Amino acid sequence: MANDYPWEPPLAGSEAEALLGALDRLRWTFRFKADDLDEAGLGARIGASTLTLGGLLKHLACCEDYMFTAKMTGEPVGEPWQHLGWDGSQSWDFTFDTAGHTPEELYAFWDGAVVRSHDRLALALTKGGLDQPVHLGGGATNLRRLVCDMIEEYGRHTGHADLLREAVDGRVGEDPPAGWRPKSGSGGLQA
Numbered sequence: 001m002a003n004d005y006p007w008e009p010p011l012a013g014s015e016a017e018a019l020l021g022a023l024d025r026l027r028w029t030f031r032f033k034a035d036d037l038d039e040a041g042l043g044a045r046i047g048a049s050t051l052t053l054g055g056l057l058k059h060l061a062c063c064e065d066y067m068f069t070a071k072m073t074g075e076p077v078g079e080p081w082q083h084l085g086w087d088g089s090q091s092w093d094f095t096f097d098t099a100g101h102t103p104e105e106l107y108a109f110w111d112g113a114v115v116r117s118h119d120r121l122a123l124a125l126t127k128g129g130l131d132q133p134v135h136l137g138g139g140a141t142n143l144r145r146l147v148c149d150m151i152e153e154y155g156r157h158t159g160h161a162d163l164l165r166e167a168v169d170g171r172v173g174e175d176p177p178a179g180w181r182p183k184s185g186s187g188g189l190q191a
Contacts, residue, residue, distance in 0.1 A: 004178040006189070016130055019147045020121065025175075026154035027114060028189055030060065032176040033161035034110075036183040041168045042103055053164050054098040056157050057110040062086075063153050064113035067146055068120040074135035080109060107185025114188035121147070 007028035009021025034042070034053045042054030062081065069075045077086060098106060124132070124143055133139035134146055165171045181187060 002179070005175075007175065015144075016125055019130070019144070019151070023147060023151050023154065024189070026151060026158050029175060030056070030154055030158045030161055031110070031182055031187070031189060032173075032180060033158065033165040033171065037103065037168065039103055042106060043098065044164060044168045046163055046167050051160050051164065052098065053161060053168070054101070054103070054106045056161055056164075057106045058098055058101065060154065060157060061109035061113035063150070064110075064117045067150050067153075068117045068124075071136040071141075071146055072120065072124060072134045072143065080112075103184065107182075111182075111186045111188030118190060 007025045009025055010017050013021060034057055037053060039054075042057070043052050045052055065077045065081060069077050076082070101109075128143075130142060130144035130147065132143050134141050134143055136146070162172070182189065
């Protein structure tokens with residue numbers, strides 16, 4: 001039987017399950033807000049802001065890969081970012097620019113990054129849990145901090161996505177409806 005609410009964090013999970021559940025809930029909600037749009041929908045703006053849902057897809061994909069490679073392990077961010085000119089340093093401009101990217105590419109950036117983050121976090125947790133030191137800060141920072149930072153990043157941008165999506169076609173709501181699954185891209189989410 002399929003879970004109609006895979007974004008719900010556990011009601012009585014461990015600390016790791018609760019934090020990763022909160023992060024996944026924000027991921028699902030963000031993806032619900034950004035899903036099933038064409039180039040015009042992904043490029044729509046509100047007022048003087050340059051934010052777009054397409055730009056947020058790309059930005060959060062960058063954040064996922066940067067957080068759970070360079071910051072966590074010190075490894076290079078890899079593709080698709082190297083191909084786009086990013087050397088993996090924090091000095092790279094986390095651009096919201098989507099010029100030259102199709103909707104399919106933007107969804108693929110985000111979907112792929114979320115899958116990679118899930119895999120990297122699962123592996124890291126088997127090696128030492130949330131208290132383990134990470135590359136950021138020369139080992140003075142732990143994995144818990146990175147997960148919390150990513151929750152904060154999604155919290156900020158999911159709020160932006162709420163406003164942008166409502167302006168595009170009126171889609172509102174805190175959570176996806178029961179049984180919702182992404183229509184665009186591969187989804188990147190684990191049900």
